[in-house]
Amino acid sequence: MTDTVDQQIIRRLQGEFPLVSAPYRVLADEIGIAEAELLARLQRMKTAGILRKMGAVLQHRVAGFHGNALCCWQVPAAAVAGVVAQLVGRPAISHVYLRQPQEQWPYNLYTVFHAHTREECLAQIERTAQELNLTDYRVLFSRKNWKRSQLVLLRESSEE
Known part of the structure; x- marks a missing residue:
């Protein structure tokens, strides 16, 4: 379970990460705790499964990935675990x-596939289908993106 300091940490980490030489010191100062305490709490939250990972968020279209598709597969129930095991490691x-x-x-x-072009995306999907022996699937390309935002789970109490 989290206490109020953990909740402050989570709220702060949902925002912009400081791009400075000592980002954890800046975060700790903003929260009002020592950097060592912040790092210990982050490690504890990771060990407990509360915090899964921290990382950069890539704006894939700005980075040149314009071939993005949702691929819908019909997979027999008995084969799902094996298929999933092969899909999760694919970088696309x-x-x-x-x-x-x-x-x-x-x-x-x-599955959601990302590639530089629509053609490259289709080729990756077709290669995946062939390698996994999947024959029944549909590919849905995005036509327009109306909303894409970060999920904020803990807000300041005035925002909740």
């Missing part, structure tokens, strides 16, 4: 989801 795939298939839409496994 950012997301892998399992969902309940519906009567009119039988796809149960969803």
Whole structure:
């Protein structure tokens, strides 16, 4: 469980990360704790599974990745674990989801592929389908992006 200091840390980490030579010192000063305490709390939250990772957020379109698609796969239930194990390590795939298939839409496994071009993205999807022996799938390219924002789970109490 988190205390109020942990919650302050989480709130602060959901914002911009200081791009300075000693970012954790800056964060600790803003929160009002010692840098060593901040690092210890981050390590504890990581060990407890509260904090999974910290990293840069790439604006993929600005970085030149314009071929982005949601690929919907129909995978037999008995094969899902093996297929997922092979999908999660592929660098072109950012997301892998399992969902309940519906009567009119039988796809149960969803992946998001990223490539520089639409053609490159399709080639990656086709190669993946071939390598994993998957024949029933649909590719949905984005037409327009209306919202893409960071999920903020803990807000200041005045914002909640």
